[in-house]
Amino acid sequence: MAITQAQLDELWDFSDPAGSEQRLHTAAGQTTDAADRAEWQTQVARALGLQERFTTADAVLDDLDPTTPAVRVRVLLERGRLRNSAGDATAAVPLLEDAAQIAASAGLLFLQVDALHMLAIADAAHAPEWTAQALAALATTDDPRTLRWLVGLHNNAGWAHFDAERYEDALAAFEAAQDAATRWGTPQQLTWAAEAIAETRAALEP
Incomplete structure (x- = not known):
């Protein structure tokens, strides 16, 4: 077993x-x-x-x-x-x-x-493709612990966008991470998502 x-x-x-x-x-x-x-x-x-x-x-x-x-x-x-x-x-x-x-x-x-x-x-270099495969796989399950992977996947994508100064895309990814953390994540993940959103919104300010 x-x-x-x-x-x-x-x-x-x-x-x-x-x-x-x-x-x-x-x-x-x-x-x-x-x-x-x-x-x-x-x-x-x-x-x-x-x-x-x-x-x-x-x-x-x-x-x-x-x-x-x-x-x-x-x-x-x-x-x-x-x-x-x-x-x-x-x-x-x-x-x-x-x-x-x-x-x-x-x-x-x-x-x-x-x-x-x-x-x-x-x-x-192929992170979007690997992430897309992971998201497609997760669409086949309703197991809460497995769906927690959505938090990390969206978070990692968000930081990749942030580092490339694609702040709008980063914000969307971090908001998706926050939603996943609210539904399936841990309190720490929810805190990290909120912090990432705040940092990205600050970067978007003129």
């Missing part, structure tokens, strides 16, 4: 990757299912990557036996994240493309959108 996003949410604190690493490592050690243990270990690798311990994170992934689609996707996804975080976006893209494709074929929508969202970051 694959681990759930709710289980991951309970243990992840992205502001504390070291603490998250310990909690995830404990969870991996407590499960008796080999596939579940491998999934937990992919998250240990992610936490290590957030601490910039890239070699150690890769070693964790090297030790895994991806016997299920979920594990295969997560290994590819985390390797892609590691490459991108280490500054090698070119190496990240094919890994993330494979992750998105396998996830789509296996019906793993949450992971498919995660991979597409990462592709929009790593392959910035």
Whole structure:
């Protein structure tokens, strides 16, 4: 049985990757299912990557036996994240493309959108296309936790527009992020969306 996003949410604190690493490592050690243990270990690798311990994170992934689609996707996804975080976006893209494709074929929508969202970051030249694919995939679900991806997708698009001084487009994207945060997001995401809207409106002032 694959681990759930709710289980991951309970243990992840992205502001504390070291603490998250310990909690995830404990969870991996407590499960008796080999596939579940491998999934937990992919998250240990992610936490290590957030601490910039890239070699150690890769070693964790090297030790895994991806016997299920979920594990295969997560290994590819985390390797892609590691490459991108280490500054090698070119190496990240094919890994993330494979992750998105396998996830789509296996019906793993949450992971498919995660991979597409990462592709929009790593392959910035094609970010609109990757984001459009993610939005199209999300249109097929009514799961609130999966729909939370809309917040990040619109937010990332907004900052891309903002950095290119396309402030009207940025404002529209941030307002979409705010709407998604109101419906499916966290209080922190709602605050960030409001701050982005305020900053963009200030940039639009003559």
